[in-house]
Amino acid sequence: MQVEFHGAAGEVTGSMHLVEVAGRRVLLDCGMLQGRRELEARNFAPFPFDPAALDALVLSHAHIDHIGRVPRLVAQGFRGPVFLQRATADLLPVMLEDAASLAESDAERGNRHRDPEQPPQPPLLTRHDVARVLPLLRPLDYDARTAIAPGVEIALRDAGHILGSSIVELWGDGRKLVFSGDLGPKGTPILCDPCAIEEADLVLMESTYGDRDHRDRIATVHELGEVFEHAWRERGNVLIPAFAVGRSQELLYWFARYWDEWNLGRWRVFLDSPMAGKVVRIYDRHHELFDEQARAVWRQRPSPFRLPNLHFTESTQESMAINSIDSGAIVIAGSGMANGGRILHHLRHRLGRRDTHVVFVGYQAEGTIGRRLVERVPWVRIHGHDYRVNAQVHTVGGLSAHTDQQGLMEWYGHFRGTPPLVLVHGEDRAREALAGEIGQRTGAHVMLARPGMRCTV
Structure with missing residues (x-):
């Protein structure tokens, strides 16, 4: 062999x-x-x-x-x-x-x-x-x-x-x-x-x-809740670059699990990825692969994939409309390393604002925009144009x-x-x-x- x-x-x-x-x-x-x-x-x-x-x-x-x-x-x-x-x-x-x-x-x-x-x-x-x-x-x-x-x-x-x-x-x-x-x-x-x-x-x-080694997962989840609270007090928005498969679904799981503790009902939550919406439906068809705790969470209300304030944005027009929301939005969008996809359009509109919180929840490969942002560069180039980074960038490594x-x-x-x-x-x-x-x-x-x-x- x-x-x-x-x-x-x-x-x-x-x-x-x-x-x-x-x-x-x-x-x-x-x-x-x-x-x-x-x-x-x-x-x-x-x-x-x-x-x-x-x-x-x-x-x-x-x-x-x-x-x-x-x-x-x-x-x-x-x-x-x-x-x-x-x-x-x-x-x-x-x-x-x-x-x-x-x-x-x-x-x-x-x-x-x-x-x-x-x-x-x-x-x-x-x-x-x-x-x-x-x-x-x-x-x-x-x-x-x-x-x-x-x-x-x-x-x-x-x-x-x-x-x-x-x-x-x-x-x-x-x-x-x-x-x-x-x-x-x-x-x-x-x-x-x-x-x-x-x-x-x-x-x-x-x-x-x-x-x-990663941070303890529960400590990381607690940190995520603190980011949401901070962003809410600043009347800002939260951008989360996330892969359509895996990370997006886990984030929605934690949203459901900590729905009351994080007071998530006051936010508008967007899963801004046609692909992620399709993936959610595939996850819903494969409960036999879930662990026991996840099966229990799925029996509770709200279900992670059916949060009352969760919006699945399919069209480009719906995605663009999110950028008109001045505050109170949590946007999960691909790609996870910010090297393509709809997250780039949100970053273009929001990176210059101090009240924007960008949360990275996974590995950022060398050479990607995500890697540059977690390294705290002052400027990034997106679609051929340079944008100043005034947004607050958070790396939440325990959710890898x-x-x-x-x-x-x-x-x-x-x-x-x-x-x-x-x-x-x-x-x-x-x-x-x-x-x-x-x-x-x-x-x-x-x-x-x-x-x-x-x-x-």
């Missing part, structure tokens, strides 16, 4: 790992690179392998940095089955269609300002490309061991990161590989805890927060959908015999810190994945 690394190998985004086993070629994830402009430009590069020669694709979950290049893979010749958890299969069309819409808009905007002597730049993916992916999907339940090619089997285990997120166990050639996907923290609302795995010959593990250093070490600690470990999906500082801690405590052989690196077991 041999693994070759082609994405999320030195950075957080772009997950893509090629496994050659039993004479077959299986790709784990096919994600989009996100962040700096030069990083995102690599999404247009040809794949470093022949897509038509792949026997199968296995997807760990529906975030764009794990699925965003699947339409390009199909457009360039892949025709094999795509294996994924059932909830992920429901989420994938929503995520990819939104990404295609953004890509088409970005290409159209860029081509308006291009050098007339240069050919127009095509979009990274189109809605037609997305439609060609859907017939290839092969949804699986958690814990079902399934043959995906002659001599190759997989099982998907709950990763506790977002709805349908999976740890991938892969068997072939008498060897077993375990790919963590993205691991959620224990005690994450709505979701179950990540499944513990005990046996592997090789482990690929994410390392997003490999160099730090990724587990922290302690959680990663605990998850790896369940394996018997300290199998060799390759760290993916993390910046070098985080990976180096985690490698040092695990190596010192367990004596395990820990490697940092690099593009094109091969590992054989």
Whole structure:
């Protein structure tokens, strides 16, 4: 069994790992690179392998940095089955269609300002490309061991990161590989805890927060309530960049849980994302994947997805109208790293106002507007124009959908015999810190994945 690394190998985004086993070629994830402009430009590069020669694709979950290049893979010749958890299969069309819409808009905007002597730049993916992916999907339940090619089997285990997120166990050639996907923290609302795995010959593990531990979740939630109170006293608005899958739903969960304590009935709450509204409906169809506490909250009133003052804004006109609200609005909008989507329009209108509170509730990749804002820069550039940052910026790190250093070490600690470990999906500082801690405590052989690196077991 041999693994070759082609994405999320030195950075957080772009997950893509090629496994050659039993004479077959299986790709784990096919994600989009996100962040700096030069990083995102690599999404247009040809794949470093022949897509038509792949026997199968296995997807760990529906975030764009794990699925965003699947339409390009199909457009360039892949025709094999795509294996994924059932909830992920429901989420994938929503995520990819939104990404295609953004890509088409970005290409159209860029081509308006291009050098007339240069050919127009095509979009990274189109809605037609997305439609060609859907017939290839092969949804699986958690814990079902399934043959995906002659001599190759997989099982998907709950990763506790977002709805349908999976740890991938892969068997072939008498060897077993375990790919963590993205691991959620224990005690994450709505979701179950990540499944513990005990046996592997090789482990690929994410390392997003490999160099730090999160704040206590309840303390973080208390901090969020304080931000709302402060913003209300200032007669301001609150902007929350949040991913449409996972973070938006968790925020609504906490809104329902602390409805009275935070006096949320006085606010107007907007989920300003057509995609997030569709995702909410998918979550509502998969209560079987919720933890026991979430099921109890869903039986209470108000239900997280049916708060009496919650507005789902579908159209562009509805989104634009939010900017006319002078105070008393909480706006949850994509994208989570403020590198696209409707949140940019709200930031353009509000960053210059001291009574605006911008709350970041997740990881901000290097090169994104979100990263610049949490680093407290005085100016940011949005859609070609510079905007002064007078708004109050809050980083609420305890709501991350990724587990922290302690959680990663605990998850790896369940394996018997300290199998060799390759760290993916993390910046070098985080990976180096985690490698040092695990190596010192367990004596395990820990490697940092690099593009094109091969590992054989």
